[in-house]
Amino acid sequence: MKVITADIGNTNIVIASFENDTKEMQERLETRSKWTLPSMTAALRKCLLKNRISADEIDGSILSSVVPELSSTLAQALEAITGKPVMIMNPTLSSGIGTGRYDEATLGSDRIVDMAAAAAFYKGPAAIWDLGTATTLSVIDRNHEFIGGMISAGVQLSLTALAEHTSQLPQLSPEATDSLLGTDTVANMISGSVASTGIMIDGTAGRLSRMPDLEGIKFIITGGLGQLVLPWINRDVIYDPDLQLKGMLTIYRKNCS
Template sequence: MILAIDIGNTNIVIGCIDKGKRIFIERLSTVHTKTELEYAIDIKNVLDIYHIHREQLDGGIISSVVPKITKTAKLAVEKILDKEVLVVGAGIKTGLNIRIESPEQLGSDLVVDAVAGIAEYKAPMLIFDLGTANTVSVIDSKKNYIGGMIYPGIGVSLDSLTERAAQLRGIGLEAPNDMIGKNTIECMKSGMIYSSAAAIDGIIDRLEERLGEKTTVIATGGLAKKVIPYCKREIVLDDDLLLKGLYILYEKNNKK
């Protein structure tokens, strides 16, 4: 069994995987000011909830898009496991053929998503990761990572709207009962959810037109569950995509 951690701008995803099977997945808030010990306590508490002990864990792997926290989290996990932890980055074997101008700029989370997507689904494919930012990874029919898109996440869009409109405050990210809102809060909820879903449908249409063929579409990320049910296109919702990718990379880089 391994401990897999993905550090994002808003959340830290923590999970354990045993022989490719997810044991659990949880999320913690990303806090830039926490110390190595504080993160170690947080992670240890999650493991304790699921009755997982150090002796059961063969190792750990981390992907991160928050450089300030990466080293702190690595030291925290190593404090728990008492062994070196793998970090997705330069020098790690991925098997991914990245065809973009500066491959080193590709976020580790997108690398992990793509590795899992190629292993589990049919190419060509589009992978939507919905979080603080929404990202789209484009993988062609030859399983090459050829580029993608980045645009504001639904939470960022909502925060921007409420910061600039004094009367628009305190709404949750769930769809209203009717697409046509009957009050300000319902109108905002509808606008957030349905505009996000329509954007995803539209992006799929345009990318398939650009590629000249139909694609497999996968969605993952903390906010995917809130938006994907309202999309019209066929989209596979895979909450475990990051964990699957981290497990594959751990195995690939720890072969005896």
């Protein structure tokens, strides 16, 4: 069975294709308000062509979006290409996660997808940090109930905010660093965003591991910026850059009958 997964984040749209459990394509498009139905459809067709996937092989698709203004454009583009209705993430779909403690209408669907993948592939209790535009933490207990989390400014977003709101700080992209204490402005900003995010995650993980209800908790890191912070986390973590894609595939299968 061939399934397309589409994930609209605030920085990137990730389009992937799975043949059964094997990922055979992954492409990134920029998230921008200028996408129209024709330009989106053309971009999707280009992704498929580049990966030699023909539209009539596709059995179905699933869309997860945290940018509602773009959801219907991408959904319509997927439907135009596949000729089949797209499954759109919403609170009524079965995900394997109990979200009753949170206001479900406001919970980002990328976080439900992260938790669904963690439950399916690693089992709870688990804490998932997703390092994208924002850094999110979502925690599930052993019964796969979402018990709470955190939202903080992402690594790139913090750097951008520093440059935009100060006179003397430059615009930077995050990069790997092994120095805690920088001796110039750039090194200070990089350790202040990259190292400090890893240390924040490590400290939070330490506290979570001491919570009696979360005994045996697993720590999972994903998202475009996840790899950069790994060296700053001094404990066992699972790094799974495909968590979001695997979660969407899991939810598609649970709901496609």
